[in-house]
Amino acid sequence: DVKVTQSSRYLVKRTGEKVFLECVQDMDHENMFWYRQDPGLGLRLIYFSYDVKMKEKGDIPEGYSVSREKKERFSLILESASTNQTSMYLCASSLANWGVSGYTFGSGTRLTVV
Amino acid sequence: ELKVEQNPLFLSMQEGKNYTIYCNYSTTSDRLYWYRQDPGKSLESLFVLLSNGAVKQEGRLMASLDTKARLSTLHITAAVHDLSATYFCAVIQGAQKLVFGQGTRLTINP
Numbered sequence: 001d002v003k004v005t006q007s008s009r010y011l012v013k014r015t016g017e018k019v020f021l022e023c024v025q026d027m028d029h030e031n032m033f034w035y036r037q038d039p040g041l042g043l044r045l046i047y048f049s050y051d052v053k054m055k056e057k058g059d060i061p062e063g064y065s066v067s068r069e070k071k072e073r074f075s076l077i078l079e080s081a082s083t084n085q086t087s088m089y090l091c092a093s094s095l096a097n098w099g100v101s102g103y104t105f106g107s108g109t110r111l112t113v114v
Numbered sequence: 115e116l117k118v119e120q121n122p123l124f125l126s127m128q129e130g131k132n133y134t135i136y137c138n139y140s141t142t143s144d145r146l147y148w149y150r151q152d153p154g155k156s157l158e159s160l161f162v163l164l165s166n167g168a169v170k171q172e173g174r175l176m177a178s179l180d181t182k183a184r185l186s187t188l189h190i191t192a193a194v195h196d197l198s199a200t201y202f203c204a205v206i207q208g209a210q211k212l213v214f215g216q217g218t219r220l221t222i223n224p
Contacts, residue, residue, distance in 0.1 A: 033211065043202070043214045050210065058211070090156060101159040102147040102204065102212055108156045 003027070006091050006106035013113050019078040021109050023091030030096040032074035033103065034058075034066065036087040043090065049074055050096070081113045116141045116207040120215035128223055130192050135218045137186040137203035146186050147212065148177050149202045157202065193222045 007022040023032065033048040035058075045058030047066040055066050063085060067075045074093075078085055088110050092103035117140040127133050137146070145164050149157040161170040163179035163186060170177050174197060176189045186203055200219045204212040 031210075042216045045211060048211055056210070098145065098206065100162050102145075102162060102206075103149075103157070103159070105156040105158070 004091055004093050004104050004106035006089075006109050008109050009107060011109060011111045013078075013081050013111065015082060015113055017078075017081045017113075019081045019111070019113075021076040021078075021089055021091075021111070023074045023076070023093075023106055024072055025074075025093040025104070026072065027093060027095075027104065028071070029093035029104070030071075031094045032068065033092040033094075034064075034074065034076045035090045035092065036060070037090055037108075038087050046076065081111075083113050085111065086113045087111060116143070116205060116213045118203060118205050118213050118215040120201075120203060120218050122218060123216055124219050124221075126221045126223065127190075127193055129194055132192065133190050135188040135190075135201055135220070137188070137215055139184050139186075139203075139205045139213075141207075142181070142184075143205040143207070144181075145206055146179055147204045148186070148188055149204065151200045151202065151217070153199075160201075190220070195222050195224060198222045 004025045013019050031050050034046045035043045037043050044060050049055045049068040065077045090108050091106040094103050119138045148160040151157045161177040166181040168179045174191045179186045200217045202217045204214045207213045
C-alpha cells in the first residue's frame with residue numbers, strides 16, 4: 001500500500017524555536033508538497049518540489065523553507081516559529097503525470113506554537 | 115490565476131435524502147479530483163475525472179464533470195451518517211500543482 005509518512009502527529013514548540021517537519025514517501029513519486037490547513041482558509045500551498053534539490057514557492061512561503069536532498073524525503077523548516085504558524089500541516093506527493101489519485105496525503109502534523 | 119469554488123460550504127441533511135455539491139473552476143483543466151476528509155484526519159482520494167462527460171460512482175457518491183461549463187458535481191444518494199465529512203474538489207494548475215476548493219462540510223443527521 002502506498003504511503004506518505006509524516007514524522008509527528010502532534011508537536012508543541014516554543015516561539016522562536018527552529019522546527020523541522022519531515023515527510024517520507026515510498027512510492028517513488030516525483031512531486032512533493034507542503035500545505036497548511038486552517039479553519040475557514042482551506043488548504044494553502046507553502047512549497048513544492050518536482051525533483052531532488054528543486055523547490056518552488058507556493059502561495060504562502062514566508063517564514064518557511066524546505067529541503068529535498070533525496071527523492072523520497074521532503075522537509076519543511078520553520079526557521080523561527082511564531083504563534084501564527086500554529087496549524088495543521090499536510091504533506092502530499094504525486095507522480096509527475098498525476099495518476100488516478102492526484103495527491104497522496106500524509107496523516108498530517110498538528111503543530112502548536114506557544 | 116485558477117480559482118476553484120465550491121458550494122455550499124456547509125450542508126446539513128437528513129439520512130435518506132439526496133443532495134449535490136457543486137465545484138466551479140475558472141480556467142481550462144484536463145482533470146479534476148474529489149477528496150474526502152474526516153474530522154482531524156488527512157485527505158483521501160475519492161475520484162478522478164479525466165474528460166468532459168466523465169462520471170464516476172462509488173457507493174452512494176457519484177461525481178461528474180462538464181469541462182465546457184467548468185463544473186463538477188458530487189451527488190449523494192440516500193445519505194447515511196457515515197458520509198459525514200468535508201469534501202474537496204481540486205483542479206490541476208499548470209501541470210504542477212492542485213488548486214483546492216474551500217471544502218464542503220457535510221453533516222448527515224439520523
